[in-house]
Amino acid sequence: MYPNDYCDPCQQTVPPVTVPPPPVCAGEPCVELYKDDCVLYTGPNFPCLNVTTNERLESVLIKIMTKLSQCCCDDIPVPVDCVVSEWGPWSECVQGVQTRTRTVVTPASNGGAPCPPLTETRPCCQPVNCVVSDWSAWSACVGGVQTRTRTVTTPASCGGTACPTLTETQECDGSNPVDCVVSEWSDWSACSNGVRTRTRTIVTPPANGGAACPDLTETQNCINCVVSDWSDWSACVNGVQTRTRTVVTPASNGGTPCPPLIETRECESGCATPSGLSAQTIG
Numbered sequence: 095m096y097p098n099d100y101c102d103p104c105q106q107t108v109p110p111v112t113v114p115p116p117p118v119c120a121g122e123p124c125v126e127l128y129k130d131d132c133v134l135y136t137g138p139n140f141p142c143l144n145v146t147t148n149e150r151l152e153s154v155l156i157k158i159m160t161k162l163s164q165c166c167c168d169d170i171p172v173p174v175d176c177v178v179s180e181w182g183p184w185s186e187c188v189q190g191v192q193t194r195t196r197t198v199v200t201p202a203s204n205g206g207a208p209c210p211p212l213t214e215t216r217p218c219c220q221p222v223n224c225v226v227s228d229w230s231a232w233s234a235c236v237g238g239v240q241t242r243t244r245t246v247t248t249p250a251s252c253g254g255t256a257c258p259t260l261t262e263t264q265e266c267d268g269s270n271p272v273d274c275v276v277s278e279w280s281d282w283s284a285c286s287n288g289v290r291t292r293t294r295t296i297v298t299p300p301a302n303g304g305a306a307c308p309d310l311t312e313t314q315n316c317i318n319c320v321v322s323d324w325s326d327w328s329a330c331v332n333g334v335q336t337r338t339r340t341v342v343t344p345a346s347n348g349g350t351p352c353p354p355l356i357e358t359r360e361c362e363s364g365c366a367t368p369s370g371l372s373a374q375t376i377g
Contacts (some may be wrong), residue, residue: 176202176209187218224250224257231275234301235266274300274307285316285348319345319352330361 135154139146143161145154177200184192193215202208225248232240241263250256275298283291291313300306320343327335336358345351 171204173206174203175207178209187220190217192216192218219252221254222251223255231273231298233298234272235270238265240264240266269302271304272301273305276307288316289313290316290348314347316349317346318350333360335359335361
């Protein structure tokens with residue numbers, strides 16, 4: 095501003111002083127010496143700043159700084175933080191994974207906080223319902239009660255349907271027929287002397303004239319693989335000869351499997367030197 099170096103802080107009148115022309119009312123103001131709080135501004139009026147001549151310089155500076163603070167902040171964009179929606183429901187369990195998503199409601203701008211992740215996953219397992227076998231036959235009547243059972247084939251997991259009752263009873267008078275019940279067959283044994291065997295056991299013996307038990311042992315002949323004799327060696331090609339044989343009887347029922355059907359060996363493909371030759375001169 096234009097401080098009057100001749101100003102007496104105790105007087106209200108100011109002797110005339112020549113001052114340079116003021117800056118236009120735009121841009122940053124000139125930086126000038128501030129003498130004390132009684133210095134008066136002797137420049138022209140600035141209606142756009144509400145500044146008048148002979149006003150205290152302190153007041154003029156306050157008005158200018160207020161205007162500058164308004165000018166410097168009006169055009170600065172306000173930061174806008176990202177806003178996202180609530181999480182959606184979890185998806186179905188696919189290959190052990192569930193997913194949920196959310197969307198962008200207000201995108202970030204002007205340096206605001208960026209958006210958080212829009213997808214989230216978690217491990218999961220698919221519900222498996224319990225599976226049970228068929229009921230067994232009723233047991234023999236003991237003490238006026240018969241029993242039958244079933245077993246769990248597939249246990250429940252991951253919130254699947256729980257298993258039902260595995261045992262059931264009913265009253266009896268001791269005369270009801272009870273059929274024999276046997277277990278499943280065991281695995282086949284290894285072949286021994288051309289035979290293999292499998293067995294099963296009695297779960298519920300017959301009673302009161304019920305059906306008798308079937309055979310508890312089963313045998314099966316083992317058939318070993320049988321192959322033909324080797325063929326003659328082939329011609330020597332690229333230093334290799336080959337011979338083959340074929341399957342006459344394939345293996346079955348756990349018999350000895352077939353051996354390799356192709357065999358190779360190295361050889362020399364050069365011509366052998368003839369022997370026993372003779373020559374006669376004619377003339």
